[in-house]
Amino acid sequence: MTAASVRARHALLLALFLLSARSGIALDLVRDGKPIATIVTSVPPPAPASAPVRGKVAKAKPGAETDEALAVRVLGEWVKKITDAELPVSDKAPAGAPAIYVGKAALAAGLKLEDIASPSHEGIRIVVDGQRVLIAGQSPEATVKAVCRFLEELGCRYLMDGPLGEVFPRTPTLSIKPMTLTEKPGLLWRNPKGPSWNARLWKIWNGAGGEAFGHSHSWGNYVSTATFAEHPEYFAMGTDGQRKAGGWICTSNPGLRAHFAGNVVAAIERGTRHPSLSPTDGRGYCQCPTCKAQDDPKAIEPSSGTPSVSNRYVDFFDAVARLVGPKHPDAVLSFYCYADYTQPPTVKRPLAPNLCAMIAPIRYCRLHPVGHPGCTSREQQVSMTDGWASVAKRIGYYNYMYNLADGTLPMFKFSACEKEFPYLAAKGLTYMTIEVLSNWHIYGPQIYLSLRLAYDPQANARAIMEDYWVKFYGPKAGPHMKAYWMGLDAAQQQTRTHAGSFFGLAQIYTPEFLTQCEGLVAKAAAAAKGDAVYEQRVALHAEGLRSARAYRTMSDAMNRGDFAAALREYDATYARMKEVVARGGANPEYATAYLERFLSKPIRQGAAATAAPNRIVQVLPDRWRFSFDEPDTGNERGFHRADFADTAWPLVATHNITLDAQGHDQNAVLWYRTRFNVPAKHADLALFFGEVDGASEVYVNGKKIAVAAPVVAPKAPKKGAVAAPPAPPAAPATPAVAVTPPAKPAREGLGKSRTPFEVDVTAAVKPGENVLALRVDHTRITDLSLGGILRPVVLIEKPKP
Numbered sequence: 001m002t003a004a005s006v007r008a009r010h011a012l013l014l015a016l017f018l019l020s021a022r023s024g025i026a027l028d029l030v031r032d033g034k035p036i037a038t039i040v041t042s043v044p045p046p047a048p049a050s051a052p053v054r055g056k057v058a059k060a061k062p063g064a065e066t067d068e069a070l071a072v073r074v075l076g077e078w079v080k081k082i083t084d085a086e087l088p089v090s091d092k093a094p095a096g097a098p099a100i101y102v103g104k105a106a107l108a109a110g111l112k113l114e115d116i117a118s119p120s121h122e123g124i125r126i127v128v129d130g131q132r133v134l135i136a137g138q139s140p141e142a143t144v145k146a147v148c149r150f151l152e153e154l155g156c157r158y159l160m161d162g163p164l165g166e167v168f169p170r171t172p173t174l175s176i177k178p179m180t181l182t183e184k185p186g187l188l189w190r191n192p193k194g195p196s197w198n199a200r201l202w203k204i205w206n207g208a209g210g211e212a213f214g215h216s217h218s219w220g221n222y223v224s225t226a227t228f229a230e231h232p233e234y235f236a237m238g239t240d241g242q243r244k245a246g247g248w249i250c251t252s253n254p255g256l257r258a259h260f261a262g263n264v265v266a267a268i269e270r271g272t273r274h275p276s277l278s279p280t281d282g283r284g285y286c287q288c289p290t291c292k293a294q295d296d297p298k299a300i301e302p303s304s305g306t307p308s309v310s311n312r313y314v315d316f317f318d319a320v321a322r323l324v325g326p327k328h329p330d331a332v333l334s335f336y337c338y339a340d341y342t343q344p345p346t347v348k349r350p351l352a353p354n355l356c357a358m359i360a361p362i363r364y365c366r367l368h369p370v371g372h373p374g375c376t377s378r379e380q381q382v383s384m385t386d387g388w389a390s391v392a393k394r395i396g397y398y399n400y401m402y403n404l405a406d407g408t409l410p411m412f413k414f415s416a417c418e419k420e421f422p423y424l425a426a427k428g429l430t431y432m433t434i435e436v437l438s439n440w441h442i443y444g445p446q447i448y449l450s451l452r453l454a455y456d457p458q459a460n461a462r463a464i465m466e467d468y469w470v471k472f473y474g475p476k477a478g479p480h481m482k483a484y485w486m487g488l489d490a491a492q493q494q495t496r497t498h499a500g501s502f503f504g505l506a507q508i509y510t511p512e513f514l515t516q517c518e519g520l521v522a523k524a525a526a527a528a529k530g531d532a533v534y535e536q537r538v539a540l541h542a543e544g545l546r547s548a549r550a551y552r553t554m555s556d557a558m559n560r561g562d563f564a565a566a567l568r569e570y571d572a573t574y575a576r577m578k579e580v581v582a583r584g585g586a587n588p589e590y591a592t593a594y595l596e597r598f599l600s601k602p603i604r605q606g607a608a609a610t611a612a613p614n615r616i617v618q619v620l621p622d623r624w625r626f627s628f629d630e631p632d633t634g635n636e637r638g639f640h641r642a643d644f645a646d647t648a649w650p651l652v653a654t655h656n657i658t659l660d661a662q663g664h665d666q667n668a669v670l671w672y673r674t675r676f677n678v679p680a681k682h683a684d685l686a687l688f689f690g691e692v693d694g695a696s697e698v699y700v701n702g703k704k705i706a707v708a709a710p711v712v713a714p715k716a717p718k719k720g721a722v723a724a725p726p727a728p729p730a731a732p733a734t735p736a737v738a739v740t741p742p743a744k745p746a747r748e749g750l751g752k753s754r755t756p757f758e759v760d761v762t763a764a765v766k767p768g769e770n771v772l773a774l775r776v777d778h779t780r781i782t783d784l785s786l787g788g789i790l791r792p793v794v795l796i797e798k799p800k801p
Contacts, residue, residue: 207455344387690791706749
């Protein structure tokens with residue numbers, strides 16, 4: 001062939017290419033079940049050792065599959081799912097045939113990515129022109145995302161981790177029209193996380209990734225307790241004026257600051273690019289005069305009613321950041337805005353530019369979105385967020401995308417997602433972690449929606465979900481499931497409670513609402529009949545609704561004193577959840593963890609306490625007389641006495657409605673009073689308290705009845721374990737400061753908060769009416785907006801053997 005003929009042939013091919021591109025002719029990838037296109041890659045993937053398990057892909061290890069090889073494999077596997085055809089993979093495009101160039105091969109073929117301004121190097125581009133498809137990202141992981149995005153253009157979705165979440169059309173001929181698609185994520189880091197949950201491909205597909213960004217309770221990484229022997233002044237002083245080795249430090253100490261900053265620098269140089277500066281979890285704030293002087297006594301943390309410690313910690317973080325910055329100016333140092341340092345500092349000055357304020361609203365209502373009218377904490381969050389945005393160049397957000405300490409009841413945070421993602425982006429949001437339990441049966445839609453919005457905070461949440469309803473459940477069942485989930489969201493917005501754990505969310509599940517939800521899901525199940533995949537998806541979320549019904553059944557049984565029935569339902573629910581886990585629909589740990597931790601105790605102990613030969617004499621009333629006791633002078637005022645006139649106190653419900661839903665939400669000492677009847681003849685009598693939030697003090701007819709301390713057996717040493725040597729002598733204490741003695745002696749004989757307890761009232765009761773008074777110390781929170789009596793109180797007769 002002459003040079004002239006070669007030039008003529010190239011000109012003809014170019015003309016055909018331009019013609020096809022301009023005319024919008026679709027490029028066939030598979031025709032009549034036979035592969036037409038070839039996948040071209042510079043890194044051919046190795047033959048897989050085994051089939052992937054539930055769609056999960058492990059992170060690449062030395063010698064393992066690279067991200068580009070993963071991208072090629074995913075593309076081939078999903079085209080095969082659609083067409084049954086297997087596209088060939090080569091390092092060269094065959095002459096005259098369509099080719100899909102992936103990653104480096106696409107760049108070599110002329111795809112340009114340099115113009116995509118992505119600070120995290122995650123821009124992607126897909127170009128379909130003539131006989132070529134060019135797919136690549138600015139990083140190997142971004143190339144995987146680009147392939148996933150291309151598959152979405154072919155009609156695919158990955159709506160839930162595992163095969164049940166895979167959506168793809170079925171056709172023997174697969175074509176793609178000419179197109180150019182360019183994207184980049186809206187946030188530098190999107191991090192969905194949860195226990196026992198890898199799901200790397202699902203996460204990349206739906207938008208996870210970016211620059212790894214450290215945020216964790218990290219002080220122990222920089223200040224070892226071994227330092228105490230030489231520098232006790234580096235460690236926090238307690239209320240007793242003594243310092244001790246531990247996780248809490250004296251942040252005002254100049255030497256400590258230099259030591260801390262030096263170890264942060266060392267961590268960066270070891271490979272932690274963006275380390276965390278966040279304090280140890282819990283409470284152990286230094287009580288030395290210098291640290292306390294930094295606190296603003298007028299700045300009160302709303303959730304605890306105690307002074308905010310934000311000023312002291314922000315000053316410390318800023319000082320450390322300015323010491324680290326000159327050596328590593330590109331490292332971003334984060335700190336949590338959390339617990340008693342959630343509120344912004346009252347000392348208003350710009351923080352070091354290498355700092356990121358990571359807002360972690362763990363003490364804010366989980367049922368309502370930011371700014372929700374009537375939700376005090378979410379209304380206050382607006383000013384809190386504005387305050388941090390005014391002093392910090394970067395904002396991060398730790399998004400709790402589930403109902404903490406629950407994991408059993410379905411919820412859908414649509415309104416929160418729709419409002420909060422664009423709101424936070426407008427405030428300078430840069431990094432987001434989405435903490436979630438992979439309980440797909442109760443959280444599926446919000447797990448999906450939250451990650452899609454983290455990738456693009458300005459995306460249309462309603463459009464995302466319209467696509468989800470149809471593609472996940474099918475066009476017939478989709479409208480019914482949409483009505484179910486959106487009904488949950490609406491009920492959450494309308495509820496007056498803000499309580500955590502089971503107690504707040506459970507209040508939307510009235511018998512009437514449960515019946516309404518069950519009707520919608522039943523209609524969806526009927527509409528999905530005939531399509532096995534749609535049937536399974538509806539059935540998965542029906543299991544979540546069954547758990548709501550089961551919770552209501554257990555609660556109602558306890559409220560009428562039938563703990564045996566509650567236990568039967570509990571055991572059945574627990575077994576059913578294990579089956580859901582086995583099918584991949586729920587988290588291996590947290591499908592049942594909170595059931596075991598919080599619900600099993602009142603049920604099992606109640607069942608044991610009321611089992612034969614014991615019998616229930618009376619379930620005490622749902623409604624009790626109630627009063628706050630902020631100064632804690634109730635005993636002096638006679639609140640415990642049998643003859644105290646309590647008729648002016650309001651009546652509050654205790655069985656299914658939390659105090660906050662009745663307008664009583666305060667961290668203080670609480671008093672309850674009620675009456676119960678005792679028969680003339682009886683054996684020994686005991687009062688069983690299923691669950692009370694706060695240390696409880698029981699009075700019957702004015703007499704205090706001590707709660708017996710539970711007997712705790714010492715833990716047996718592990719086999720082969722050697723006894724620990726005696727502890728060394730304590731280091732010399734630093735000079736003490738004056739400590740104000742407690743105003744009142746410590747109370748004894750109290751029931752432990754959130755733990756069932758029993759008191760023997762045989763010697764205190766009389767035939768006929770008796771008066772029960774209960775003092776509850778709810779000055780410290782265990783969960784949001786709880787407090788007081790949460791489970792029923794029953795009078796039990798206990799015959800002697």
